[in-house]
Amino acid sequence: KPRGTRDMLPDEMERRREIEARMRARARLYGFREIATPVFEELELFTIRSGEGIINEMYVFEDKGGRTLALRPELTAPVLRMYVEEGRSLTKPVKWCYFADCFRYERPQKGRYRQFWQFGTELIGADSAMGDAEVIILGYDLLKTAGVTFVLRIGHLSFMRTLLADLSDSDAKKIRAFLDKREEAAAVTYLHDIGQDHLCDPLIRLCGARTLDDVFAVIGEIPEAARIQETFAILDAAGIPYEINPAIARGLDYYTGIVFECFAEGLGAENQILGGGAYRLAHLFGGEDTPSVGFAIGFDRVMVALGETGWNPWQPQVMIIATSEARTDALRVARELRMHGIITETDVMDRSFSAQMKAAGRSADYAVIIGKEEVATGTVTLKDLKAGTQEKVTVPEAIQKLTCA
Structure with a gap:
């Protein structure tokens, strides 16, 4: 550059x-x-x-x-x-x-x-x-x-x-220039040099x-x-x-x-x-x-x-983890989370379920897991990746928990 x-x-x-x-x-x-x-x-x-x-x-x-x-x-x-x-x-x-x-x-x-x-x-x-x-x-x-x-x-x-x-x-301009640079001693010396003691x-x-x-x-x-x-x-x-x-x-x-x-x-x-x-x-x-x-x-x-003060950048970062049969549901849930201002990513690398979990652990705070069981019950599994805890909740419940995180 x-x-x-x-x-x-x-x-x-x-x-x-x-x-x-x-x-x-x-x-x-x-x-x-x-x-x-x-x-x-x-x-x-x-x-x-x-x-x-x-x-x-x-x-x-x-x-x-x-x-x-x-x-x-x-x-x-x-x-x-x-x-x-x-x-x-x-x-x-x-x-x-x-x-x-x-x-x-x-x-x-x-x-x-x-x-x-x-x-x-x-x-x-x-x-x-x-x-x-x-x-x-x-x-x-x-x-x-x-x-x-x-x-x-x-x-x-x-x-x-x-x-x-x-x-x-x-x-006068030279004196002001010295003062503008915070060089008071130089301004005094200049006055002396031009006979203005x-x-x-x-x-x-x-x-x-x-x-x-x-x-x-x-x-x-x-x-x-x-x-x-x-x-x-x-x-x-x-x-x-x-x-x-x-x-x-x-x-x-x-x-x-x-x-x-x-x-x-x-x-x-x-x-x-x-x-x-x-x-x-x-x-x-x-x-x-x-x-x-x-x-x-x-x-x-x-x-x-x-420096590093004056700003708190943290917002919960969410990664949707979905099985292949739950991809449509994953897109719907991601849209709902984003509509509520929650930073949400989905897998764009065609990773396996386990690879998605590993990727989420590196870049996200929470995982929203959607598999066959979640699709059948109309729920998601919300996992706190830092604490290691998880619970099955509805999407509105997940949104409430994430916006209060």
């Missing part, structure tokens, strides 16, 4: 689908409905927002019509493109969620692959503290629903922008701030203060635990306000599992300037962080 990709066997797929289902159901409770976009898009959709440099991290190709296309490296841009083309007339706010695979040409690491999956949400058209807070609460709730242990950290771009307001755009101590103090009072003590009052304070008050009222982190810079330049990240245990250095914030993108794709807030969850990292 290509480097950075994986094969997923049935046990892993069942586990992933279970966690997916929990997260989808939780997002729906908040009114978010699922959408889907194409796997490939026009290359310009991504370069118009992130610049030409992103091409080196993407799978780019030319189709037979000479169009330059790219496998999607993320989903926010496609979703906003979809909003501009299909959703501008919808009642605001638009609440969309998605689960899909993305593709990036980068060095594979633990929980980081070239084909990877994202679960994300976008709240489009709401410009309020309540909108910002609801999306943060939903992100927190989704990770808790999945069973992940994590820390939620929240910042606001105005904090660092205010402190670095007198720097050139290129210098007076900012070194405030930068250190701001990065260490853990309350809004601490933040405003460094940067003073800012126009966004009331909105920021309201957002945090809503989170407090909702009982959401978080840490304030003014150093969150986010690698994508389009964020405009609140930013937030979640970091999970057990992932080593690559432990960010969720990232999001407030942004404006629709105008880049021909739409009106529209406030939006959203996040993406790295689903592969969710599964790595969960």
Whole structure:
């Protein structure tokens, strides 16, 4: 298989689908409905927002019509493109969620692959503290629903922008890039190198701030203060635990306000599992300037962080064991069991009765045995293959016992 990709066997797929289902159901409770976009898009959709440099991290190709296309490296841009083309007339706010695979040409690491999956949400058209807070609460709730242990950290771009307001755009961007990589010492060194020593101590103090009072003590009052304070008050009222982190810079330049990240245990250095914030993108794709807030969850990292916890996969596995004259009855019983949600297999290898029993012992929890006597009495023999016990019961009785197992 290509480097950075994986094969997923049935046990892993069942586990992933279970966690997916929990997260989808939780997002729906908040009114978010699922959408889907194409796997490939026009290359310009991504370069118009992130610049030409992103091409080196993407799978780019030319189709037979000479169009330059790219496998999607993320989903926010496609979703906003979809909003501009299909959703501008919808009642605001638009609440969309998605689960899909993305593709990036980068060095594979633990929980980081070239084909990877994202679960994300976008709240489009709401410009309020309540909108910002609801999306943060939903992100927190989704990770808790999945069973992940994590820390939620929240910042606001105005904090660092205010402190670095007198720097050139290129210098401020380099400082934010250091902070985005959690390289505070490198940011301080850079300030020293460009002759901005007076900012070194405030930068250190701001990065260490853990309350809004601490933040405003460094940067003073800012126009966004009331909105920021309201957002945090809503989170407090909702009982959401978080840490304030003014150093969150986010690698994508389009964020405009609140930013937030979640970091999970057990992932080593690559432990960010969720990232999001407030942004404006629709105008880049021909739409009106529209406030939006959203996040993406790295689903592969969710599964790595969960390890073997957070899921109980066991369901009774049943194997029908039938003699040749009972094959018709075996098919009928199998159908009835499956209609009641019981995982049921029948012999497809034309095995003898004893060979069927051996096969059941290797792969099933229960055997439903049907022979000449069972056909005559309208019963089956239900055998617990782990305990070694068995009893003759009717099919409805077998169904009741198996669904309660």
